[in-house]
Amino acid sequence: MLQNIHLKGVGPAPELSLEFAPRLNLLTGDNGLGKSFVLDIAWWALTGTWAGRPAWPREDLNHSPMIEYQLLGAGIGLEGEVTVEARARSLYDFARGKWPLAQERPYSKPSLVVYARVDGSFSVWDTTRNEGSKPWGDELDRRPLLPAYHFSPETLWEGLSENGRVLCEGLIRDWVSWQRQSTEAFKNLREILAILSPGVQEVLKPGEPLRISIDDVRDHPSLDLSYGRVPLVFASAGLRRVIGLAYLLVWAWQEHVESSKLLRRNPAEQITFLVDEIEAHLHPRWQRLILRALLEIANSVRADVKVQALITTHSPLVLASAEPLFDEDQDALFTFDLKDGQVEVAKADWRRRGDVTSWLTSDVFDLGEARSLEAEQAIQKAKEAMRQPDLPLETRRRIHHDLNAVLKDTDPFWSRWLIQAKAAGIEP
Numbered sequence: 020m021l022q023n024i025h026l027k028g029v030g031p032a033p034e035l036s037l038e039f040a041p042r043l044n045l046l047t048g049d050n051g052l053g054k055s056f057v058l059d060i061a062w063w064a065l066t067g068t069w070a071g072r073p074a075w076p077r078e079d080l081n082h083s084p085m086i087e088y089q090l091l092g093a094g095i096g097l098e099g100e101v102t103v104e105a106r107a108r109s110l111y112d113f114a115r116g117k118w119p120l121a122q123e124r125p126y127s128k129p130s131l132v133v134y135a136r137v138d139g140s141f142s143v144w145d146t147t148r149n150e151g152s153k154p155w156g157d158e159l160d161r162r163p164l165l166p167a168y169h170f171s172p173e174t175l176w177e178g179l180s181e182n183g184r185v186l187c188e189g190l191i192r193d194w195v196s197w198q199r200q201s202t203e204a205f206k207n208l209r210e211i212l213a214i215l216s217p218g219v220q221e222v223l224k225p226g227e228p229l230r231i232s233i234d235d236v237r238d239h240p241s242l243d244l245s246y247g248r249v250p251l252v253f254a255s256a257g258l259r260r261v262i263g264l265a266y267l268l269v270w271a272w273q274e275h276v277e278s279s280k281l282l283r284r285n286p287a288e289q290i291t292f293l294v295d296e297i298e299a300h301l302h303p304r305w306q307r308l309i310l311r312a313l314l315e316i317a318n319s320v321r322a323d324v325k326v327q328a329l330i331t332t333h334s335p336l337v338l339a340s341a342e343p344l345f346d347e348d349q350d351a352l353f354t355f356d357l358k359d360g361q362v363e364v365a366k367a368d369w370r371r372r373g374d375v376t377s378w379l380t381s382d383v384f385d386l387g388e389a390r391s392l393e394a395e396q397a398i399q400k401a402k403e404a405m406r407q408p409d410l411p412l413e414t415r416r417r418i419h420h421d422l423n424a425v426l427k428d429t430d431p432f433w434s435r436w437l438i439q440a441k442a443a444g445i446e447p
Contacts, residue, residue: 020091020289020327021061022104028084029074029111030056031355031362038366039329040351043314045341046331047383048355052362054331058134058293061329064088064107065132065291066144067120068167074118076111084111086118129279130289131271135264137296139172139256143271147278147287168271175263176252190251190266194240195228204273211265211316217304221245223262257300261309264294265316272320290317291327298334306336311344335378342371354383394425401436412443419445 026035031053046054062070063086076084087108107121132144144150144167168186170179178189188196197205205225212223226248228238239250242258251262268290279286292313298306310330317326332338338352345352352367372378376389388395400418404410419440426433 020325021065021291021329022089022091024057024060024064024089025087026060026085027087028082029076029086030060032364033077033079033361035362035364037353037364038351039327041325041327041349043310043341043345043350044327044329045338045350045352046329046355047333047338047352048364049357050333052355052357053364054355055137055295058295058329058331060086060088061293062132062134062142062144063118064090066149066167068144070134070136070142070167070169076113085109128289129275129285129287130291131275131287132291132293133264133268133271134293135260135267135295135297137299139175139260139263141170141175141263141267143168143170143267145271145275145278145287147275147282147284170267172263175267187270190263191237191239193270194225194251194266195238198225198228198240204269207269207272207320208265210319211269212262214315214319215261215265215308215312217302217308255300257302257305260300261305268316268320286321287324289325289327292317292330294328294330297330297332298337303336306334307340310337310341314344335375335384338378338383339372339375342373345369352383356385391425397421397425398432401432405436405439412445415440415443416445 020041021039023036023038027033031051035053037057046057048054056074059070060074062068063074074086085108087106089104089106091104109118109121111117112119128146130146132142134142134144136142149167166181168179170187174187174189176190178185178192179187187193193204194208196202197208209225212225216222221244224243226241226243229241229248229250230237231239231250231252239252241248241250242254251259254262272287276286294313297309297313301309313328313330314326317324341350344350347369350369352369354365354367356363356365367383372381378384379386379389386395388398390398397418401422404415404418419436422433422436
């Protein structure tokens with residue numbers, strides 16, 4: 020489990036620290052302030068590898084760029100394996116152009132890390148297959164095994180190969196194979212799809228495999244939706260991303276279990292989700308359920324597994340949906356803000372705000388009004404006019420005209436304005 024990160028000379032701010040909660044961590048703020056960057060750093064801290072390009076040091080350096088992080092991992096004690104908290108530090112090596120892996124890293128207990136990026140790509144890290152570290156006498160045998168699994172949107176569906184080795188058959192082949200053999204993997208997949216379904220009238224139910232063209236001999240998975248059977252390759256972008264995440268978790272777990280059997284190791288106790296813009300491509304009905312579903316789907320493959328999630332979002336509906344789930348003892352909300360030209364990250368005091376409008380106008384999103392920009396500007400001018408009893412009548416008429424152009428006659432503010440407008444002699 021990742022407990023915290025501390026950055027100097029790298030990222031959106033000269034110095035940055037985050038203390039993560041053990042279960043749900045929500046990161047929100049304006050575009051370009053480093054939320055996705057934090058997920059990249061978290062992946063590196065958890066896996067010792069980069070999902071994309073390595074972090075690049077800042078130009079305004081007055082000290083050595085540093086990434087420091089703390090993991091809850093495992094070590095070797097007098098009585099064998101023990102749980103340890105280990106702080107590791109890496110200083111950027113300019114000569115080699117890389118971040119050396121810190122020697123203080125603890126060996127990891129069996130765990131899975133799944134990173135879902137906003138472009139539809141995924142990465143998976145399985146300590147059993149990718150890290151291979153295990154207790155060996157008084158030392159650790161760090162055997163380099165397979166690299167992390169990096170899936171583009173295409174290879175997730177079509178299959179992943181490397182140096183002549185088939186690493187993953189891909190969603191299309193695996194789904195159909197699991198379905199026809201009635202495997203445990205397909206049972207898990209069905210359960211996860213039910214969890215991800217947006218309502219009783221739209222249940223994600225696997226349909227019979229279909230041929231979709233004369234030049235593709237494969238049968239393709241499908242969904243039985245309320246309006247008919249749809250091949251998955253023709254599903255919407257949001258549906259494909261959600262289903263891709265469901266498939267990837269089932270695939271990663273099944274392969275992890277098989278590898279654990281071969282190596283005589285216990286299966287994973289921890290699953291970590293890194294999800295960038297969890298609401299991407301999703302209708303509000305899906306945005307309202309995706310957090311709950313994410314916390315539940317890991318338990319569908321193993322009931323006692325521990326889940327830690329780092330999730331970025333721009334959606335007030337996602338945060339509103341978190342209100343019944345949020346536990347301040349194991350969850351946290353972080354806000355990214357730009358103040359005086361510097362990025363600041365703070366752990367926000369959690370409080371329920373109720374509806375989406377209240378979240379939009381809170382200090383989390385900082386919108387003046389949950390309306391159009393034109394309506395917000397007109398209302399701001401009207402509020403100023405309501406505080407100035409000596410304002411010229413012609414100015415009030417212009418404000419009245421602007422409000423009338425952007426607000427419905429049922430808008431609560433319009434009703435407030437009419438009282439003063441009539442008192443000033445402005446006819447509706």
